[in-house]
Amino acid sequence: METSILFEQVGGVARLQLNRPDKYNAFNRPMALQLQQYLDECEHNSSIRAVYLVGAGKAFCSGQDLAEVVDPQGPGMNRILSEHYNPIVSRITRLNKPVVAAVNGVAAGAGANIALACDIVVAAESAAFIQAFSAIGLIPDSGGTFTLPRLVGWQKASALMMLGDKVPAAEAERLGMIYKWWPDAEFAQQSWALAERLSQMPTQGLALTKTALRWSASHTFKEQLENEDKLQQRAAATADFKEGVAAFLEKRKPVFKGE
Numbered sequence: 001m002e003t004s005i006l007f008e009q010v011g012g013v014a015r016l017q018l019n020r021p022d023k024y025n026a027f028n029r030p031m032a033l034q035l036q037q038y039l040d041e042c043e044h045n046s047s048i049r050a051v052y053l054v055g056a057g058k059a060f061c062s063g064q065d066l067a068e069v070v071d072p073q074g075p076g077m078n079r080i081l082s083e084h085y086n087p088i089v090s091r092i093t094r095l096n097k098p099v100v101a102a103v104n105g106v107a108a109g110a111g112a113n114i115a116l117a118c119d120i121v122v123a124a125e126s127a128a129f130i131q132a133f134s135a136i137g138l139i140p141d142s143g144g145t146f147t148l149p150r151l152v153g154w155q156k157a158s159a160l161m162m163l164g165d166k167v168p169a170a171e172a173e174r175l176g177m178i179y180k181w182w183p184d185a186e187f188a189q190q191s192w193a194l195a196e197r198l199s200q201m202p203t204q205g206l207a208l209t210k211t212a213l214r215w216s217a218s219h220t221f222k223e224q225l226e227n228e229d230k231l232q233q234r235a236a237a238t239a240d241f242k243e244g245v246a247a248f249l250e251k252r253k254p255v256f257k258g259e
Helices: 029-044 066-070 076-094 110-116 132-134 145-150 155-162 169-175 184-199 203-218 223-237 239-249
Strands: 005-010 015-019 050-055 099-103 120-124 129-132 167-168 180-182
Touching: 005 029, 015 029, 015 184, 029 076, 050 184, 066 076, 076 110, 099 110, 099 184, 110 129, 110 145, 120 169, 120 184, 129 169, 132 155, 145 155, 167 169, 169 180, 180 184, 203 223, 203 239
Parallel strands: 015 050, 050 099, 099 120, 120 180
Antiparallel strands: 005 015, 129 167
């Protein structure tokens, strides 16, 4: 089977690398299904406390491999969405630990929107984001029409999606599309350090924070307050909360275990 996703666990971080560099890491069916499989492993493996998603070679991900779309024996557009991209972004947003998108190069089409579905998006200086769908007569998918307007506003998202403008990393940060960018020479080290830092934090608290943020997109302020109350009770029952309080009172660095 094609090894289109490279997986390794380093300490508490799962490193998932999109690995079709000759195709600029464009997705085909094997790659999409492998990524889902590894995201499931990240979900259920308690020793994994953060996920780091990056591309091999010059690109992060150029989106869908169009050769598969036009292949009469291929899965067809309906299955590509329902069995490939929708399950991927759903897994990322539901995953009970933080996911870092380390955008090392161009992120286009579905590749851009998969990145934007992650909890923290960082980029190399030479990276760029492109909503490439309009160039071939399609609409943005992989949750992009939900995510992008909430990050950059309705007008900007509409223009970026209709015009397909290229957004360099520095501009993406200015717009609020991503958290941070670094010069190319620093990117691998800095982005990995960020994932390692997350893996040493209170994992359940981060997961509950993620839940609260996702919940807020479709609920009222009153409902959000009620949900925060419920989630905070769960956070306060964790061993990491007790450790955090004890470390604060004892004036020492906490040692969180993700429990």
